[in-house]
Amino acid sequence: xxxxxxxxxxxxxxxxxxxxxxxxxxxxxxxxxxxxxxxxxxxxxxxxxxxxxxxxxxxxxxxxxxxxxxxxxxxxxxxxxxxxxxxxxxxxxxxxxxxxxxxxxxxxxxxxxxxxxxxxxxxxxxxxxxxxxxxxxxxxxxxxxxxxxxxxxxxxxxxxxxxxxxxxxxxxxxxxxxxxxxxxxxxxxxxxxxxxxxxxxxxxxxxxxxxxxxxxxxxxxxxxxxxxxxxxxxxxxxxxxxxxxxxxxxxxxxxxxxxxxxxxxxxxxxxxxxxxxxxxxxxxxxxxxxxxxxxxxxxxxxxxxxxxxxxxxxxxxxxxxxxxxxxxxxxxxxxxxxxxxxxxxxxxxxxxxxxxxxxxxxxxxxxxxxxxxxxxxxxxxxxxxxxxxxxxxxxxxxxxxx
Numbered sequence: 197x198x199x200x201x202x203x204x205x206x207x208x209x210x211x212x213x214x215x216x217x218x219x220x221x222x223x224x225x226x227x228x229x230x231x232x233x234x235x236x237x238x239x240x241x242x243x244x245x246x247x248x249x250x251x252x253x254x255x256x257x258x259x260x261x262x263x264x265x266x267x268x269x270x271x272x273x274x275x276x277x278x279x280x281x282x283x284x285x286x287x288x289x290x291x292x293x294x295x296x297x298x299x300x301x302x303x304x305x306x307x308x309x310x311x312x313x314x315x316x317x318x319x320x321x322x323x324x325x326x327x328x329x330x331x332x333x334x335x336x337x338x339x340x341x342x343x344x345x346x347x348x349x350x351x352x353x354x355x356x357x358x359x360x361x362x363x364x365x366x367x368x369x370x371x372x373x374x375x376x377x378x379x380x381x382x383x384x385x386x387x388x389x390x391x392x393x394x395x396x397x398x399x400x401x402x403x404x405x406x407x408x409x410x411x412x413x414x415x416x417x418x419x420x421x422x423x424x425x426x427x428x429x430x431x432x433x434x435x436x437x438x439x440x441x442x443x444x445x446x447x448x449x450x451x452x453x454x455x456x457x458x459x460x461x462x463x464x465x466x467x468x469x470x471x472x473x474x475x476x477x478x479x480x481x482x483x484x485x486x487x488x489x490x491x492x493x494x495x496x497x498x499x500x501x502x503x504x505x506x507x508x509x510x511x512x513x514x515x516x517x518x519x520x521x522x523x524x525x526x527x528x529x530x531x532x533x534x535x536x537x538x539x540x541x542x543x544x545x546x547x548x549x550x551x552x553x554x555x556x557x558x559x560x561x562x563x564x565x566x567x568x569x570x571x572x573x574x575x576x577x578x579x580x581x582x583x584x585x586x587x588x589x590x591x592x593x594x595x596x597x598x
Contacts, residue, residue, distance in 0.1 A: 200253070201319040207250045208317065222314035223305045232301040233276045239269040240299065247272070247303070254290045254309055255349070263349045270356055272301060274430045285435045288346030293434075306342045308332065346436030347402065347584040351395045355402065356433050357387040361418040377413060382425060384408070385418035402584060405438050407446040409476065409497040422495050438584045449478040449528045450581050453556060453589065457526055458482040460575065460593050461554040467523035472514040472543055476501045479526045487524065492517045514539060521548035528556040531587070540567060544594070552595045559588040570594045 208223065231240040232247075248268040255262050275284050276295040283292045283304075290309045294302045305313065311332050361383035366374045384403065386396065393399075400410065406428060408419035431439055438447075449457070457479060463469060467487035471480045474491035475498050483489055484507075491507045492514045493499045499511040510517060515538060525547055529539035540555050544567055547553055557566075559577045566572070575591035 201316045203249065204253055204313055204316045205320055207246055207253070208313075222317050223310040224307065224314065227303045229301045229303065231299055232272050233295060233299045235299070237273060237277055239272050241269075243301075244268040244272055251287055251291070253313070254287060254305075257309060257312055258288070258290065258344075258346070260287075260346065261348050261350055264353060267349055267353070271434050274434055275301070278427065278430050279434075284431075285341075285437070288343035288436050289341045308342050341586070343437055343586045345580055345584070347432070347438075348395070348398070349436075350393075351398050351402070352433050352436060354386070354390045354393050354395045355399055355429060357390055358384045358399075358429070359387060361385045377415075377418065378411070378420060380420045382421040382423060383418050384421075384425065384429075385416070391416070401448075402432070402438060404476070405447040405582070405585065407495065407497075409501055420497055422497055432584070436584070437586065438582075446475060447582055447585060447587075448475060449556060451478075451482075453578055453581060453591070454478050454482050456575065457528075457554050457556055457591050458486075460591055461524050461526050461552055463487050463524050463526075468520070468548075469524045469526065470519070470522040470543075470546065472517070472525065472527045472539060473529055474498070474502060474507075474509075475528075477505055477507060479528060480507055481505070483524075483526060490519060490522070492519075515542050517542075517546075519546060521551065522546055523548050523551045525551065525553040525555075527554070531558055536561070537566065540592075540594075544570065547596070549596060550598075552593060555592045555594070556589050557592050559590045561592065562590045566592070567594050569597065571597050 229243050232243045233239055248263055248265065251268060252262045271286060272293070272295055275293055276297070280295055280297060283294050285292050290306050292304050361377055363376045363378050363381050363383065365376060368374065386393070390396070403419045406421065406425055407423070408421050408425070410417055410419055412418075428439060463483055463486035465487055469483050469487045469489045470492070471477065471483070471489065472492045474480055474493045477491055480489050480491055480502070489507050490510060491502045492510045492512065493502055494511065494513050496511070499509050502509045510519065525543050527539065527543060529536040536555070536557055540553070540557070543553055543555070562574045562577065571594065573593045577588055577590050579588045581589065
């Protein structure tokens with residue numbers, strides 16, 4: 197305990213430039229650092245080292261692997277270059293950081309973390325920090341969300357080193373032409389030393405949640421996207437979390453939830469089935485060969501994957517799709533900006549009179565009258581099923597009242 201307390205005290209002294217007894221709020225107060233970045237946008241090694249020490253202590257609180265020596269260097273450089281002047285959540289919201297052109301940075305610690313740091317400081321200075329600053333807050337702070345399961349630092353480190361796959365023709369020193377592996381400019385591939393990394397499997401899931409499609413040839417594999425993913429990757433490296441605006445559009449349905457949803461749908465061979473906004477068909481995969489399956493998907497990359505799997509594909513925005521009535525609709529709609537409500541409402545118009553719709557929805561929907569005039573039942577809540585994305589879900593079964 198003494199070692200940890202001295203380390204926390206050393207961090208606080210370095211960050212605040214004043215003794216803890218002069219700051220009775222401890223880590224509850226905003227801290228302003230100078231020299232975090234230099235005039236060229238690079239990191240200030242001494243100050244980022246103090247930030248990294250703080251993040252290592254917080255990682256212990258969260259049961260997370262520790263950041264490597266370069267993690268905070270990357271973080272502050274990204275904050276200054278791409279999010280300058282804006283608050284950036286770090287480590288699942290345990291911190292938030294705002295970097296400025298002059299090299300300064302403001303740091304705030306989440307109240308649920310600050311009181312634990314203050315409690316450790318109080319071990320060294322029993323009379324210095326009032327008890328109200330070292331007890332757990334009774335109310336949640338709305339603008340400061342703390343996530344329980346941020347991505348491991350080992351994953352973020354490898355993700356940072358991923359690079360674009362070559363998409364233009366290449367000539368070597370002998371003048372030999374080598375065609376590109378792809379013509380898509382929006383790609384990522386592992387740096388050579390990371391190809392067999394233990395983090396590769398988890399990075400694969402992250403890239404799928406961002407809409408990536410894995411492709412391969414004889415020389416290796418790469419991921420293609422329908423948009424420029426670089427800015428999103430930078431945000432993930434800082435926060436340890438997948439941004440809601442992306443994960444809620446693309447995240448693939450985990451196998452356990454997909455199996456439960458298909459079982460709830462009770463699909464028979466004679467049923468005409470639909471998966472809206474199908475992505476790469478994680479639900480349709482489990483519906484086959486129960487009945488005939490139509491997938492609606494707007495992404496070119498995802499539509500190609502679905503066709504290769506043998507599904508009938510309608511490539512368009514699902515909200516504009518008007519197909520024949522379906523006996524079973526199983527769906528995992530996009531969540532951002534409440535779009536799931538429009539998607540299940542449109543799906544209901546495509547359902548046959550005796551059909552069944554099963555939808556994977558945010559847990560906040562449970563118990564609400566989301567489809568008036570339909571008989572609705574709800575599953576249990578599935579918590580923390582998506583590493584790096586703060587979303588809990590529930591499965592809804594809906595059918596017309598007979």
